[in-house]
Amino acid sequence: MLIFENVVYEKGVRQFMKGYYARKLHSLLGVIPLALFFIEHALTNFGAFEGGPSRFNAGVKLLNDLPLVLVLEVVLIYLPLLYHGVYGLYIAYQAKPNNGRFGYERNLRYLLQRVTGVITFVYVIWHVYETRIQVALGNVTHEQLGSVMHDIVTQPVLFTLYLIGVISASFHFANGIWSFLVSWGITVGPRAQRVSSYICMTLFVLVSIMFVLSLIAFRRVEFQEASVWIDTVKSVLS
């Protein structure tokens, strides 16, 4: 009986995974809330470029002062991210790219959407581990996140990896909006899809620039302030 139930359950999961609603949910969550959160994140980080540590910390404080902040984080970020990421890996696995035979621009974006999705998945896990999880573990406070970032991006290899991460995420975000508009039947005709391509690719460039500038800003000495304290923590931990 248990085996039977397991079979039914597994079949149910597989059917859901292959089904219309699972894919629709994946697509919806990519925009609401994830794309919105992504824009918010780009803006908060850009504060570091615009006004240094005080501006950045003000942004971080503003978010952390929201009521029910943990609930908001779980419902609007972690759960959607987990679903979108895991289901996205399944979509990437199902693809059989044929860009060698069909070197069209849209087909290239089809491939890039999947490649940047996988890169972003790995990058986000790493990034969340280094920042939010360290805060949760009590190793750092929210106020010290600027200096945590400073320590990361002043190392050339990690800085390069971060650049790859933010540019991949930005492409996945912008091109994802393009395909969301098609998949929900909002941009139907070729002209609408062309115009939305221009808009989304412009968005990709703009958001990439914002993130790259923030990363460069985190390299400034002014973000170094608390790094001595971090070193102490690190030496205690090791």
Next chain:
Amino acid sequence: MAETTASQKKLVKFIITRQDSPDSASYVEEFEIPYRPGMNVISSLMEIQRNPVNVKGESIAPVCWESNCLEEVCGACSMVINGKPRQACAALIDNLEQPVRVQPMKTFPVVRDLVIDRSRMFNALKRVKAWIPIDGTYDLGPGPRMPEKKRQWAYELSKCMTCGVCLEACPNVNDKTDFIGPAALSQVRLFNAHPTGEMNADERLDALMQDGGIEGCGNSQNCVRSCPKGIPLTTSIAEINKQTTKHMFKQWLGV
């Protein structure tokens, strides 16, 4: 006169991917056949059939292929020619780079050589009910009229010959997915646009909101670039996306 002799001697080289039975391994065989003005891939295959000798001079079983109309309306002679899926009858040798590489469309089960089994496409049309039910136990009378403007774009969709080129071009039609493919999606748009067909629109949308339905599309848009009939497949897909989205909300909010 000398020129004629030269052109008669001119040879066209073919590299053909062959397969003896559905389960056996594929292999490549090369052929050289005399050039004739205006020849296409089908007439070349006919030449091989007349004189089944490969480039090594070995006598072999002639290459099998499928074709009917020879004017790009039946969809039977789809094959991969120089890397692109297309109709062999419309593939003029003068327009092709040589050697000409001919392969079966391996997205479909290969029956033999270049012959493939496109059953899944016809099953897909059955699944989405790509027809207009007009039969009754009594005379139902004339149906509603179709506006001329609508008829004009719907006619373009009706040119689909179920040739399978769009499925071959699609990176999401493969053994890891059940995706129905672009052709059937466009047919749903066609039959849902018809004033009588519209009466069963929901049934067709329901069929596309199940496993392997419209959610399988990954927006690579190779289909619209490959369709030999120039059917606006991606417009059809986006339109069906719109119809299924509306249908979904109607179902949820209407209960």
